[in-house]
Amino acid sequence: MPAVPAPTDRSADQSHGSPDQSHGSPSPQYGIPDLLTATAARCPEHPVLRLDEEVLGYAELDARSTRAAHWLTALGVVPGDRVAVLLPNVPEFAVLYYGILRAGAVVVPMNPLLKAREIEHCLADAEAALLLAWHAGAEQAVEGARRTRTRLVPVEPADLAAALARQPAGPPENGGRGGEDTAVILYTSGTTGAPKGAELTHRNIVCNIRAGVQVLGLVEGDVIFGGLPLFHSFGQVLGLNCAVSVGACLTLVPRFDPLGALSVIQRDRVSVFLGVPTMYTLMLAHPQRAGHDVSSLRVCLGGGASMPPEVLRGFETDFDCVVLEGYGLSESSPLACANRGDRERIAGTVGIPIEGVRMRIVDESGKEVPDGTVGEVVIRGHNVMKGYWRRPDTTARTVRDGWLHTGDLGTRDERGDFRIVDRRKDVIIRGGFNVYPREVEDVLYEHPAVAEATVVGVPHPTHGQEVAAAVVLREGTSATPEEIRGFVRERVAPHKYPRLVWTVDALPKGPTGKILKREVVVPEEEAGRLGN
Structure with a gap:
């Protein structure tokens, strides 16, 4: 398997460095x-953008x-x-x-x-x-x-x-x-209210570009897959801006579909792929995958949601490339943490903080918890947004003492690697026990007939909430809800397995391909079983 070029000029212990160090990042006045x-x-004639036959x-x-x-x-x-x-x-x-x-x-x-x-x-x-x-x-x-x-x-x-x-x-x-001036206002998805505008400065983004280039080992002449929307921070900063910073080419894909993506990788000799887990899942499972030459791929970065370990391992094997998982959000410009190609990677983790950034796992009082304990992920460093546009009260609640409170739950292990467990708001409390949907979803993806899955909590008259799973089956396979339920039941604690399971043709997704749990609808026949 090809190795990712080793990043350079990275501190040995980023997770415990000074929160305000830029470690040689560009001048604050650099736009x-x-x-x-x-x-x-430096390279005026090199291609920077491609859209089919149009090259700029x-x-x-x-x-x-x-x-x-x-x-x-x-x-x-x-x-x-x-x-x-x-x-x-x-x-x-x-x-x-x-x-x-x-x-x-x-x-x-x-x-x-x-x-x-x-x-x-x-x-x-x-x-x-x-x-x-x-x-x-x-x-x-x-x-x-x-x-x-x-x-x-x-x-x-x-x-x-x-x-x-x-x-x-x-x-x-x-x-x-200047570097501290606002460059971009990114409106969040608004899952907890009306969309808010996260203000990112020139310095926020330039420092994040530098970190992205290091993580991916980007070099002049690389070809980056541009299937993530440019209005989104992932595609805009780590796709467009990272490409421009090194002299790479971003090959644009206005609308993602797995067969089209495979064709673009082959046609343009794509070396770097950026995508959300759904993209990897669909390409890996596509029946025409073997008919495409994807040997140009060197490194991939997954973000936006946690990637099932089965998908990550399968993609690395089948596509013969390195898949790194990263973590971040619009409010962190977006990259905060990522695996590295030059250190051991553990499936399911998102690696260590980027240079100049600190991350902690804290309890509800803001106190750091021991390694291995679930708590809220907080971030501090050059990537933390300036604030929410004209919302000082919301900003003050989200960024406290310089720490960005993400609302995401995670753990850190003894090696310093972070693992994102789930969104705080997505945690299911069944009979007083916490159930993390991510854990159950990972098991669902191990089932040979499951192509996609999402786990949500639904109200229950006795237990408070019940665990429910919507599943998309792989083409050419079959499995009943009872079979899938039994498969998970054998692999998790009794309070975790989904009592409600149903199959659908497709799951609701946002513009980046991220599964939208809030739009998952429980079928009436399944909902009728809740009181039983």
């Missing part, structure tokens, strides 16, 4: 667009984004303005992303699948000066902008290219922003 300028000067080089992206800054200024954008971007994974996203930053403004990336009321909320909350929306299917954007009286500019490739061609080529005046 995100400077990465593009430096790489374009570094010099061209640098020039277009500079002209985009002038274009935005002509539209009335001033430094500090928030500019919303509602685009799929297309080259124009990168042109406008760096253009907005070069104009000194703040990027507010949004999911192009949002409905009008969701767009309205983000635009109003950010007080966006402008909305740049993809021209195709823009009805929801038009309505959301109308409700907030936000100026909307449709983005159509030919029209944008013509508009940029009329702009000056030189760098814009007074567009530069």
Whole structure:
């Protein structure tokens, strides 16, 4: 199995270093667009973005984004303005992303699948000066902008290219922003209320880029799979920005499907794959997998949710590459912790904190707990967000004494490796006993007929909550709910196995492919068994 190039300049004990050290990270005044300028000067003709047959080089992206800054200024954008971007994974996203930053403004990336009321909320909350929306299917954007009286500019490739061609080529005046200035506002998924905007500074992101490059061992000429949405922190920071920082190429995939992903890996000789567990699961199980040449893959990074150990091991074996698991969230820019290719990896763990970042496991009072004990994951370092946009009270509750309280439950072992057990809100309390869905899901994935699974808690008149599992079967296999229930029952404690099991054609997923537990619906026939 190929090894990941060893990261360099990493402290020996990151989990216990000073929380405020940057360990040689770029100057606080160093901005995100400077990465593009430096790489374009070093390798101007190298490809930076590819979308099928369309290829954009570094010099061209640098020039277009500079002209985009002038274009935005002509539209009335001033430094500090928030500019919303509602685009799929297309080259124009990168042109406008760096253009907005070069104009000194703040990027507010949004999911192009949002409905009008969701767009309205983000635009109003950010007080966006402008909305740049993809021209195709823009009805929801038009309505959301109308409700907030936000100026909307449709983005159509030919029209944008013509508009940029009329702009000056030189760098814009007074567009530069300092490292502590806000660069991006990322709206969280809002599972516990209305979406909140996490403010990330230029320094937050530049330091996270540096850490991502080290973890992945990225080098000039790498080809990175760009199937994660660019409006999301994972795809934006660890995909687009990490590629730009080293001279790699990001091959864009506007909509993920496993067969298409295998074809792109083969066609473009992808060497680095970034994805959520669902992507790995679907590619690994695809019946046409063997017909594709995936030998170019060197290293993969999984995030967004915990990857079942069976999937991780199967992918490494079948694709002959290294799969690293990482952990983070929008509020941590996003990477906080990751496995390393140059140290022993234990399936199910997310490794050690990135350089310059500390992590702890604490109890409800904030006191650090002994190794092996479940508690809340807290993070401190250069990756912790500036705060939630104009929500000082929420920020104060989330970031306490410099520590970001994630709401995730985890453990740390004697080696310093962290394991994410579950979201605090997802823990099932059955008859007074805690049941962590992740543990039960890992067992479900061991069943040969199970392709995907999710475990949720449902109200129960006696036990408080009951354990329930929705399962997708592998193509060409069969298994009854009773068989699956019995399989798990033999492998976990009596209070943990799911009394309710049902099969579905597909599980509800978010834009990154992450399974949405909150949208899992218990069938009536299963719900009727709860009182029995």
